[in-house]
Amino acid sequence: MPRAPTQAAAEPKRRPPKRWHRRRDARPAEIVAAALGAFAERGFAAARLDDIAARAGITKGTLYLYFPNKEALLKAVVETALLPNLAQAETLAARDAGAVGTLVAAIATQIGRIIATTPLGAIPKIMLAEAGNFPDLARFYLNAVIGRGLRLFGTLVRRGIAAGEFRAVDPEATARLIIAPILMTALWQNSFAAYEETKHDPADFIARSIDLVLRGLAAAPRGAQP
Amino acid sequence: MPRAPTQAAAEPKRRPPKRWHRRRDARPAEIVAAALGAFAERGFAAARLDDIAARAGITKGTLYLYFPNKEALLKAVVETALLPNLAQAETLAARDAGAVGTLVAAIATQIGRIIATTPLGAIPKIMLAEAGNFPDLARFYLNAVIGRGLRLFGTLVRRGIAAGEFRAVDPEATARLIIAPILMTALWQNSFAAYEETKHDPADFIARSIDLVLRGLAAAPRGAQP
DNA sequence: ATTAAATAACTTACTGGTTAGTTATTAAAT
DNA sequence: ATTTAATAACTAACCAGTAAGTTATTTAAT
Numbered sequence: 001m002p003r004a005p006t007q008a009a010a011e012p013k014r015r016p017p018k019r020w021h022r023r024r025d026a027r028p029a030e031i032v033a034a035a036l037g038a039f040a041e042r043g044f045a046a047a048r049l050d051d052i053a054a055r056a057g058i059t060k061g062t063l064y065l066y067f068p069n070k071e072a073l074l075k076a077v078v079e080t081a082l083l084p085n086l087a088q089a090e091t092l093a094a095r096d097a098g099a100v101g102t103l104v105a106a107i108a109t110q111i112g113r114i115i116a117t118t119p120l121g122a123i124p125k126i127m128l129a130e131a132g133n134f135p136d137l138a139r140f141y142l143n144a145v146i147g148r149g150l151r152l153f154g155t156l157v158r159r160g161i162a163a164g165e166f167r168a169v170d171p172e173a174t175a176r177l178i179i180a181p182i183l184m185t186a187l188w189q190n191s192f193a194a195y196e197e198t199k200h201d202p203a204d205f206i207a208r209s210i211d212l213v214l215r216g217l218a219a220a221p222r223g224a225q226p
Numbered sequence: 227m228p229r230a231p232t233q234a235a236a237e238p239k240r241r242p243p244k245r246w247h248r249r250r251d252a253r254p255a256e257i258v259a260a261a262l263g264a265f266a267e268r269g270f271a272a273a274r275l276d277d278i279a280a281r282a283g284i285t286k287g288t289l290y291l292y293f294p295n296k297e298a299l300l301k302a303v304v305e306t307a308l309l310p311n312l313a314q315a316e317t318l319a320a321r322d323a324g325a326v327g328t329l330v331a332a333i334a335t336q337i338g339r340i341i342a343t344t345p346l347g348a349i350p351k352i353m354l355a356e357a358g359n360f361p362d363l364a365r366f367y368l369n370a371v372i373g374r375g376l377r378l379f380g381t382l383v384r385r386g387i388a389a390g391e392f393r394a395v396d397p398e399a400t401a402r403l404i405i406a407p408i409l410m411t412a413l414w415q416n417s418f419a420a421y422e423e424t425k426h427d428p429a430d431f432i433a434r435s436i437d438l439v440l441r442g443l444a445a446a447p448r449g450a451q452p
Numbered sequence: 453a454t455t456a457a458a459t460a461a462c463t464t465a466c467t468g469g470t471t472a473g474t475t476a477t478t479a480a481a482t
Numbered sequence: 483a484t485t486t487a488a489t490a491a492c493t494a495a496c497c498a499g500t501a502a503g504t505t506a507t508t509t510a511a512t
């Protein structure tokens with residue numbers, strides 16, 4: 001925020017305070033971070049571009065030098081903030097040492113950590129709410145995030161079945177079921193969690209849920225125990 | 227719908243066509259139904275009161291004769307459209323013939339039917355999205371719907387444990403886990419379902435999920451594992 | 453029964469506030 | 483001196499909520 005010049009120029013050599021800097025490279029990332037924060041707190045529709053600009057330390061006009069409109073801003077948030085984490089999860093899933101169940105639990109835990117410590121968990125809520133109003137954005141998210149996430153867990157489930165670790169379930173439906181408690185945690189933390197008096201630990205809930213689901217998936221009632 | 231006067235007044239005693247009727251008793255329910263439809267399609271923020279009024283066959287001013295503001299309209303939707311269904315589920319749960327697992331599956335199926343055949347499934351999405359912007363409404367929903375729903379399933383889980391049908395799990399967390407796939411179905415059907423090319427059957431997903439969760443809950447075949 | 457007065461239901465047109473997006477101008481950098 | 487980055491002030495549109503005015507219905511008097 002620019003300081004108003006409160007005193008007269010006693011020393012003429014005093015460097016004049018800069019009102020702003022040219023920082024073409026740094027802006028986009030800062031704007032995206034600001035937008036994520038604003039969208040997370042108020043939702044897409046209710047978030048104000050003036051507020052996003054202020055969080056990024058600029059003014060609204062400057063936003064439009066970097067993004068053509070509000071919708072593009074949301075898309076950029078998903079692309080630059082969410083997708084790298086998904087890629088990381090895929091890397092984790094590609095390691096094929098040990099039991100698949102352990103891997104699933106590890107990935108779930110990792111996502112739980114992101115939900116608890118970053119504003120990224122707000123993105124599902126935002127996309128859910130606006131899918132109907134922004135078809136292009138919805139399709140992009142469906143392909144780039146949801147489809148990819150389902151494929152990730154679907155592949156793991158297939159691996160578990162092939163290894164004799166899981167029963168012969170439907171991989172697609174099972175992937176959705178694994179994601180359900182994780183997604184629910186993300187939604188809860190970004191909506192009602194603030195209002196509940198007896199808090200409930202998100203990481204613990206995810207761990208319990210995955211554990212229970214894996215029990216339900218376990219291949220033999222008495223055969224091999226991983 | 228009022229007929230326009232197509233012919234000149236040959237008979238001066240012709241009654242003028244009525245432009246509208248006074249229907250104080252029928253309005254609130256019609257308005258609530260219209261509001262649910264509009265909120266479901268566009269979300270709370272993006273829904274227009276003019277559109278809601280038009281769906282209800284009235285004009286915007288009339289809305290304000292029955293509801294003080296937009297927020298009250300949403301609260302009325304929850305109260306008059308959602309709560310009765312919750313009460314019905316509770317009635318179903320109170321029957322204590324047969325296995326608890328069967329009862330849980332029956333209730334889940336029933337909720338799945340509501341999601342598939344009514345716009346009620348849109349309410350979770352709406353509440354999720356707006357919880358942060360309407361604290362009073364959020365607290366009301368948290369108590370009147372979420373808390374009540376969790377209590378319902380929590381009670382069933384406790385019954386299952388007491389009957390030796392389930393392992394000694396945490397009832398609260400398990401209730402959330404049971405709800406997760408149901409909730410996810412409701413959210414999916416009201417956001418991304420319209421965009422997916424290979425449709426997925428919501429009822430089938432709920433059934434598979436509950437089945438898998440119940441397997442995970444099943445008391446150990448022989449020795450009990452805490 | 454008719455008519456007139458009173459009331460209740462509804463509509464129409466407007467207001468005030470809000471906000472996405474635009475543009476004229478200014479400041480910094482080269 | 484010119485170009486680029488940024489601001490600040492502006493516009494156009496939208497929309498929740500309001501209130502003045504209109505039409506239907508009810509009540510009461512003749």
